[in-house]
Amino acid sequence: MSDTTCLARLLSSAVHDLRNVLAVVRESSGLTADLLRLQEDVRKRDRMLAALSEVQAQVARGALLASAMDLLAQAGSAAEEGTEEEGCDLNQVCQLFCCMAQRLARASVMRLEHVAKDDQDIALGVPAVLAALLKVLDAAAGAGGRVTLRLSAAVRHKQAGVIVEIVDGDNAEAVSAALEPLLVRISGGLQKLLVWRRQGPLFFLPLAEERTS
Amino acid sequence: MPQEAIKILLVDDEKQFVDTLSERLEMRGFSARVAYSGEEALEKVKMPTDVIVLDLRMPGMDGFEVLKAVKKSNPDVQVIILTGHGGDAEEKTAYRMGAYSFLRKPMDIDDLLASIRMAYRDKIENTMVAVSLAEGGDFDSAKDVLREQDVLEEKKI
Numbered sequence: 001m002s003d004t005t006c007l008a009r010l011l012s013s014a015v016h017d018l019r020n021v022l023a024v025v026r027e028s029s030g031l032t033a034d035l036l037r038l039q040e041d042v043r044k045r046d047r048m049l050a051a052l053s054e055v056q057a058q059v060a061r062g063a064l065l066a067s068a069m070d071l072l073a074q075a076g077s078a079a080e081e082g083t084e085e086e087g088c089d090l091n092q093v094c095q096l097f098c099c100m101a102q103r104l105a106r107a108s109v110m111r112l113e114h115v116a117k118d119d120q121d122i123a124l125g126v127p128a129v130l131a132a133l134l135k136v137l138d139a140a141a142g143a144g145g146r147v148t149l150r151l152s153a154a155v156r157h158k159q160a161g162v163i164v165e166i167v168d169g170d171n172a173e174a175v176s177a178a179l180e181p182l183l184v185r186i187s188g189g190l191q192k193l194l195v196w197r198r199q200g201p202l203f204f205l206p207l208a209e210e211r212t213s
Numbered sequence: 214m215p216q217e218a219i220k221i222l223l224v225d226d227e228k229q230f231v232d233t234l235s236e237r238l239e240m241r242g243f244s245a246r247v248a249y250s251g252e253e254a255l256e257k258v259k260m261p262t263d264v265i266v267l268d269l270r271m272p273g274m275d276g277f278e279v280l281k282a283v284k285k286s287n288p289d290v291q292v293i294i295l296t297g298h299g300g301d302a303e304e305k306t307a308y309r310m311g312a313y314s315f316l317r318k319p320m321d322i323d324d325l326l327a328s329i330r331m332a333y334r335d336k337i338e339n340t341m342v343a344v345s346l347a348e349g350g351d352f353d354s355a356k357d358v359l360r361e362q363d364v365l366e367e368k369k370i
Contacts, residue, residue, distance in 0.1 A: 015298075019297030019298075019317065019319060020227050020230065020318060022318065022319040024233070025319070026319040027233040027234050027319075028229075028233055030237060031233050031236055031237050034240055059319055062319075063317075063318075063319050067317070070299070070300065
């Protein structure tokens with residue numbers, strides 16, 4: 001058994017258990033909320049319902065992390081089975097990255113955002129995409145961080161990749177300079193087509209040939 | 214005629230989870246029973262059941278085996294998969310084997326309720342189509358037959 005398979009299997013097993021833990025917490029807090037709604041003391045009831053809604057919000061956060069770890073475990077298994085060349089859904093991997101690397105980003109006072117889009121299959125495995133995105137994050141952190149990076153899967157000149165927008169930061173200039181050697185700067189008319197952008201500097205990270213089904 | 218609740222069988226080896234979920238479903242007017250293993254589920258599905266909410270990974274008989282057995286013995290019972298081990302491959306396999314929907318833990322109870330209601334409605338529709346075919350394509354006769362069997366009586370959904 002390879003190291004990758006071992007990690008993937010253990011991660012998959014742990015995620016399964018984590019999902020069960022979250023499910024029990026969600027149902028138990030949900031039942032408590034159901035019962036509280038029958039109580040007559042409105043002030044106490046509302047305060048307790050507010051606390052329980054925070055529990056539910058944290059469960060939702062945990063569920064997102066569990067999904068990301070699940071995808072990582074599946075990618076590990078695919079790599080071992082030799083199906084890695086089948087590629088991945090770039091949009092899903094961008095989402096996974098934003099979820100899993102949020103803590104890393106926070107260490108450099110950065111935030112990661114993902115712009116949700118339709119599936120975009122590319123002929124590149126999950127680990128390779130994650131490595132490329134991590135390199136971008138490291139470069140931004142190395143330049144001092146203090147920005148928000150918005151990621152969006154895209155196709156440019158028949159090449160699939162990720163659009164990286166630098167927003168909401170007082171250090172955008174330094175981060176832009178640090179990303180310049182790694183990414184392709186997007187300027188001119190194309191910017192107008194990206195309706196979700198927030199006027200920050202835009203870059204494109206080319207990853208693989210576009211794949212059409 | 215008295216209102217009758219949708220009959221749900223919850224199957225999961227996580228006792229705390231199914232017990233709590235069962236209580237929440239009962240509070241919403243459903244009739245929920247629990248089974249803590251695949252083997253127990255196959256015993257309990259012999260009693261009238263509309264929808265099964267089924268976990269996949271369980272000690273002993275797993276969810277896929279239960280799904281296969283249920284679809285063979287009670288093809289009209291709808292099966293919703295609710296699992297903590299939800300890869301794309303498992304999801305495709307479950308649908309191929311006849312699962313109605315596939316949810317991942319921890320789920321929002323409203324999503325589960327919506328899925329149960331839709332599964333139940335489709336079950337009734339399937340029954341109506343089957344009876345209508347048996348009645349020579351006469352949909353109204355089929356409705357009469359089903360009313361006589363109380364299948365179309367309004368349920369608490």
